[in-house]
Amino acid sequence: MTWLVRKIVDFFSFLSDLYYSRKYAVIADRIGREPSREDTHRRGFIIIQVDGLAYEYLLEAMERGYAPHMHRLWQRGILHLARWRCGLPSTTPAVQAGIMFGNNFDIPAFRWYEKDTRTSVLTKVPFLIKTIQDRISQGRPGILRDGSSYVNMVDGDARLALFTLSALGSQRFFENVRGLGFLLLFLLNPWRVLRVVTHSVWDYLMDLSRRVVRLFVPGRYQPFDVISSFLAILTNIVLREIQTFSAMVDIYRGVPAIYTNYYSYDEMAHHCGVTSHEALSALRGIDRQIRQINRIRTQYHRREYDLYILSDHGMTPSVPFQKKYGQTLGQFIAQQLGEGLFMDEQWGDERQWATKAQFLIHELAGIETRLSRRGAALLRLVRRYIEDHVPLTIEEMPWDLTRRSDVVVRNSGSLSHVYFNVSPQPMNLSEIALIYPALLRALIEHEGIGWVVGRESGETVVMGKEGTRTLNGEGDIQGHDPLASLPEPEYAAAQLHRLASFPHSGDLILLGTWNPEEGIVVSFEDQVASHGGLGGPQDYPFIMYPAEVEMDAESITNATDLYSHFVRVYNLVSSDHAHPVRPDS
Numbered sequence: 001m002t003w004l005v006r007k008i009v010d011f012f013s014f015l016s017d018l019y020y021s022r023k024y025a026v027i028a029d030r031i032g033r034e035p036s037r038e039d040t041h042r043r044g045f046i047i048i049q050v051d052g053l054a055y056e057y058l059l060e061a062m063e064r065g066y067a068p069h070m071h072r073l074w075q076r077g078i079l080h081l082a083r084w085r086c087g088l089p090s091t092t093p094a095v096q097a098g099i100m101f102g103n104n105f106d107i108p109a110f111r112w113y114e115k116d117t118r119t120s121v122l123t124k125v126p127f128l129i130k131t132i133q134d135r136i137s138q139g140r141p142g143i144l145r146d147g148s149s150y151v152n153m154v155d156g157d158a159r160l161a162l163f164t165l166s167a168l169g170s171q172r173f174f175e176n177v178r179g180l181g182f183l184l185l186f187l188l189n190p191w192r193v194l195r196v197v198t199h200s201v202w203d204y205l206m207d208l209s210r211r212v213v214r215l216f217v218p219g220r221y222q223p224f225d226v227i228s229s230f231l232a233i234l235t236n237i238v239l240r241e242i243q244t245f246s247a248m249v250d251i252y253r254g255v256p257a258i259y260t261n262y263y264s265y266d267e268m269a270h271h272c273g274v275t276s277h278e279a280l281s282a283l284r285g286i287d288r289q290i291r292q293i294n295r296i297r298t299q300y301h302r303r304e305y306d307l308y309i310l311s312d313h314g315m316t317p318s319v320p321f322q323k324k325y326g327q328t329l330g331q332f333i334a335q336q337l338g339e340g341l342f343m344d345e346q347w348g349d350e351r352q353w354a355t356k357a358q359f360l361i362h363e364l365a366g367i368e369t370r371l372s373r374r375g376a377a378l379l380r381l382v383r384r385y386i387e388d389h390v391p392l393t394i395e396e397m398p399w400d401l402t403r404r405s406d407v408v409v410r411n412s413g414s415l416s417h418v419y420f421n422v423s424p425q426p427m428n429l430s431e432i433a434l435i436y437p438a439l440l441r442a443l444i445e446h447e448g449i450g451w452v453v454g455r456e457s458g459e460t461v462v463m464g465k466e467g468t469r470t471l472n473g474e475g476d477i478q479g480h481d482p483l484a485s486l487p488e489p490e491y492a493a494a495q496l497h498r499l500a501s502f503p504h505s506g507d508l509i510l511l512g513t514w515n516p517e518e519g520i521v522v523s524f525e526d527q528v529a530s531h532g533g534l535g536g537p538q539d540y541p542f543i544m545y546p547a548e549v550e551m552d553a554e555s556i557t558n559a560t561d562l563y564s565h566f567v568r569v570y571n572l573v574s575s576d577h578a579h580p581v582r583p584d585s
Helices: 002-030 055-063 068-075 092-101 126-136 183-187 190-214 226-253 264-272 277-299 321-325 329-347 350-370 373-389 429-435 439-445 489-500 560-569
Strands: 044-050 079-083 111-114 119-122 148-150 160-162 257-262 305-310 316-320 407-412 415-420 449-456 459-463 467-471 476-479 508-512 520-523 542-546
Touching (some): 055 068, 068 277, 068 305, 092 126, 092 560, 111 407, 160 226, 226 277, 277 305, 316 321, 321 520, 329 407, 329 439, 429 439, 429 449, 449 489, 449 520, 459 489, 489 508
Parallel strands (some): 044 257, 148 160, 148 257, 316 520
Antiparallel strands (some): 449 508, 467 476
């Protein structure tokens, strides 16, 4: 009986291989992609990224029936499901750089500013992310070498990189199509055509109806635009079909590594909410794409593949800073600097200012004991700096005070970097407190700002409403630990210390207030769900990995740890083609 069952299974496997060989051989030939010449006995891997989906919201989606295929893979023990820590900043460019190259140093956010070159960096600009990739990849092989990258920010050294920002312009999908090409995807399966058209029309009508409703909802005004919805839905659906199709052709070709990113959930969650109908419907669509890719992975055996499904970061429900407080973070900071500018005019000659500063030293020591612990700590920083660094002549001054009002604010979700152009170098907290005496206290006391992080003599200082924590090895806490509201204060402290060590992190790093009772974080962007900083599910993405592969997901504290996993398991650094080390071998 066992022999008979085995023969039946082998027979159906043969028929499946024959079907997929004929089907995708025609497609691959039409689009000019030959099967891989690399040793196909070496086990490959497929990484499917669901952008922005937190571990806890995946569980909820599974329970509500929005991710049935992923749920089956988990329930049947084919894939294990675990939570992991993506590190800080919790944003796509840093995480993908960590996974693909094992290095995300000096990627402080989704957008930042470089004082030394006066350059604004936005990681969705192709030539900028290409420059970042060139920097972080030096001496490190990408995990996608000889493989394929689809809809990512960095390419992981992939041989074929389509719709990947760092490789944009080097390859184009439609340039590889000859004759019927891409249309074969639809012609070989008329039901696919019907499904795509139906979903497009349905999504368009639903989005149009929501825009009509919002015209009559107070405070939720959205311009009535029939074109942008059509273009967005068309782009998302067509792009989603292309990347799924391409991944399936790659499995036929036997490429060793495939990484494809579906970002529609992230996009919907930002604007509609993490468990909104729009976001969960996008997830259900992604789940269907995963099922298609997994079906050919399991039924066509030119090369054996391990399947990984993961998210790069999570997302936390949020309230926009501007909506709650009536002004943006930058406007609030400018308001505080307005008071400082008035005092600037009173100072007059900077040499006189420097001389008068010497008299402050004695006075500051006298009033320290009358202030709160937080105020006394800041005052000690200022007094120590004046004693050690205040120059006596204008020529010796380390700052260009004519640029005192030149402040740059870069927001990335619930994380913000603030730069002061009075100096091209990173500034200490004591310098900031001296030049902008009203600003630090205003930032710390603002209820929408949970943590103010700065540097002082090589140490990282985290300031909260009721206390200060200095991160220098063991760490020194004055008053109440500002990180105590987080589920893992020590992990958060290590991540903040690392972030503050980046050369292009802000002179001040601000994080939106995290309310653990309500489960909401303040976002510095106009988003109802955000990521980038600390607090809530944004810090905890998920990963599904093969049951046969050994992985300690709980020990992962940064995306760079996943790079080490792929290098180790799939022998990516070695030049030989040995089989990957598996726990059962």
